[in-house]
Amino acid sequence: MLVAALLAAVVPLAPVVAAAEDARAFDPPPPRGIVLVMADDLGFAQVGYPIGPRDEPHPVLKTPHLNAMAANGLRLDGFRSAAFTCSPTRASVLTGRTNDRTGVQEHGYPLNPNEITLPQLLKDAGYATGHFGKWHLNGLRGPGVPILKDDPLGPGPFGFETWVSVTNFFDRDPLMSRGGTFEQFEGDSSDIIVSEALTFIRQQTAANKPFLAVVWYGSPHSPFVASDADASPFADLPKGSRDHHAEIAAIDRSVGTLRAGLRDAGVAQHTLLWFCSDNGGLKMEPSAVAPLRGNKGTIYEGGLRVPAIVEWPAAIDPGRVSEALTVTSDILPTVCAAAGVAPPTRPLDGTNLLPLLTGRSADWERPGPLGFRQKGSVAWVDDGLKLLSSRRGRQAGDQRTWELYDLAADPTESTDLAAKRPADVARMAEAFEQWNASVDASAAGADYGPNPRPARTADQQWAQDPRYAPFLDEWRTRPEYRGTIQRHAKPAPANR
Missing domain, CATH: 3.40.720.10 (Alkaline Phosphatase, subunit A)
Known part of the structure; x- marks a missing residue:
């Protein structure tokens, strides 16, 4: 006290x-x-x-x-x-x-x-x-x-x-x-x-x-x-x-x-x-x-x-x-x-x-599963099991191919258990899809109320951003910027 x-x-x-x-x-x-x-x-x-x-x-x-x-x-x-x-x-x-x-x-x-x-x-x-x-x-x-x-x-x-x-x-x-x-x-x-x-x-x-x-x-x-x-x-x-x-x-x-x-x-x-x-x-x-x-x-x-x-x-x-x-x-x-x-x-x-x-909870464990998703790759971790689907090697529109790993016994993800444990795959995939729908709703703006501020949804190279145009000539001499300007910006005037 x-x-x-x-x-x-x-x-x-x-x-x-x-x-x-x-x-x-x-x-x-x-x-x-x-x-x-x-x-x-x-x-x-x-x-x-x-x-x-x-x-x-x-x-x-x-x-x-x-x-x-x-x-x-x-x-x-x-x-x-x-x-x-x-x-x-x-x-x-x-x-x-x-x-x-x-x-x-x-x-x-x-x-x-x-x-x-x-x-x-x-x-x-x-x-x-x-x-x-x-x-x-x-x-x-x-x-x-x-x-x-x-x-x-x-x-x-x-x-x-x-x-x-x-x-x-x-x-x-x-x-x-x-x-x-x-x-x-x-x-x-x-x-x-x-x-x-x-x-x-x-x-x-x-x-x-x-x-x-x-x-x-x-x-x-x-x-x-x-x-x-x-x-x-x-x-x-x-x-x-x-x-x-x-x-x-x-x-x-x-x-x-x-x-x-x-x-x-x-x-x-x-x-x-x-x-x-x-x-x-x-x-x-x-x-x-x-x-x-x-x-x-x-x-x-x-x-x-x-x-x-x-x-x-x-x-x-x-x-x-x-x-x-x-x-x-x-x-x-x-x-x-x-x-x-x-x-x-x-x-x-x-x-x-x-x-x-x-340390108030010495045996603390996460209260629920944890989801990941990024550009087509997804994962769902629940009680030591990890269900995942990698975007690599998959074409747009293809259904997910699930892999299942027991992280407690196999932290290196070397043994895929999906074929041997289809019930776990089905259970975890269903839970993932419920979470995934929630993320989709958030991404669509469901959490922002009726009048959200306008949002930009795309990325851009700063060398193509008009706000940075006044600095490009000076920055062409900097080695960390030179390549980016050469690849993405308009060429410098011929008399410079």
Whole structure:
């Protein structure tokens, strides 16, 4: 009680808006800070510590700072991304909903402006909100460019008051947008966005205001660009693999900087820090996903299962590991429960993990099945069984061909049980189709009321967007933009 009283004196408690009982019954008090960190294309196996079915350390990666975070928090070794590419998963984080409900069918698709997002909810509850790094929810493809100040699908309209962001992936020496003002940075992109996030966190701490900081890396997404110092431990690997692993080393270093910065600001004890990746790993040596099957872009575990760690010293006992089925869609309802804020009253696919995080439910299990769907590939996970149908090799209009795997006994999805267990296939397929119909209804706008705001439903290359035309001549000299402009923009005038 004394701790709660002292925290209440320095942390303005978030008001509860039509909260359900489980949203009010939180213990400990609401977090002083919430920091959501997401890597871009980090595979399940690309952490230094043994994880899940990989029961030995990584052969080349050390990740000492992620290891330390895991030792001080809760490892979610059964964590999945809600989709197998980046933008759809990012939509699930901000909305608590599977990607197709939100309009984000594939990477580069825009988030529907009628969605209710986590930063909007927390901002209304008194939290300062900041986004730092990759956005990729405004419908623009291509390497990351600065987001325009008046972009109706940028971080601002979705609830972020402060943002230093780019449209997509980015590497060293990035050109970024500080609330719409373009700014050239120097150094590793992971270090840069963590530095910006810490500046924001220190400002909010000085103002005695709780905060949400979303830190979305552009690494280790291709193209792989790393410093010689970060690459030197991986000198024996081929160049692409060397620089890819060097980018992971930079991510790990920046996680250490972030954790140290939270301690220095005096808010680490009462900050909920959540690290994960946006989808499964790339085809890489050493393997980014071993021993799982598939990679980024597939509905198999290698495309969905990702590393995840949650650290919150005031609430989470150190050194815990859970194999429970969890997913990026769970982030919104969990954070809402922790902050005492009611989640949106529309279909959610995530569930509140607070009992799992705090240890109040030591044997926590997901209360129901979990569905996935993206561009024709689908899956339904229920009580350790996974029913899936891959889009690969199937023509449009073809009926689904189901595969069935027992993930508890066969996490590598090597033995298809569909022919041997037709009753399970029929039962799970029926349940999936009921959920699928609900997603279809959401995608058609059923959750938005009678007068929704107009929504854009297609993606576009930024080099073809008229709003970016004034910058193209200058950007033709930048190596990260040159190829995109050559492929997609009108040629430069002959006299230039």
